[in-house]
Amino acid sequence: MIPAHSDVTLEDLHSESRCQIVSRILSRIGDKWSVLIVMLLREGPPLRFGELKRSIGGISQRMLTLTLRGLERDGLVTRTVFPTIPPRVDYELTDLGRSLARPVDALGTWAFENHGRIEQARRAFDRRTD
DSSP, rough: OOGGGGOOOOOHHHHHHHHHHHHHHHHTTHHHHHHHHHHHHHSSSEEEEEHHHHSSTTOOOOHHHHHHHHHHTTTSSSEEEESSSSSSEEEOOOHHHHHHHHHHHHHHHHHHHHHHHHHHHHHHHHHOEE
């Protein structure tokens, strides 16, 4: 049953709006390439496109370009072009991007600390469902 317009409260609309905001942001920062880029840029000096590509195994040039553009659009990464031949392009985290690095690092730490338990749970689940 779909609620009528009069059944939807202001609080429901506010909650839905919050969910949509979180969903849109997590879709950007939650993909594996964005997480890896943030992790690579979090501590060091700016990195060039080629350095990022070499450091991230398995990413295509197109996917790296698209991911960097998305991170730049969202204000998480800055792109600096130097007028050399060939042009040099450096990428680094913005202050907003560095603030994202902390929870990403915490999530990575959690994953590393719990990967054994997760693998054990997966094996147990697979045994029950085979």
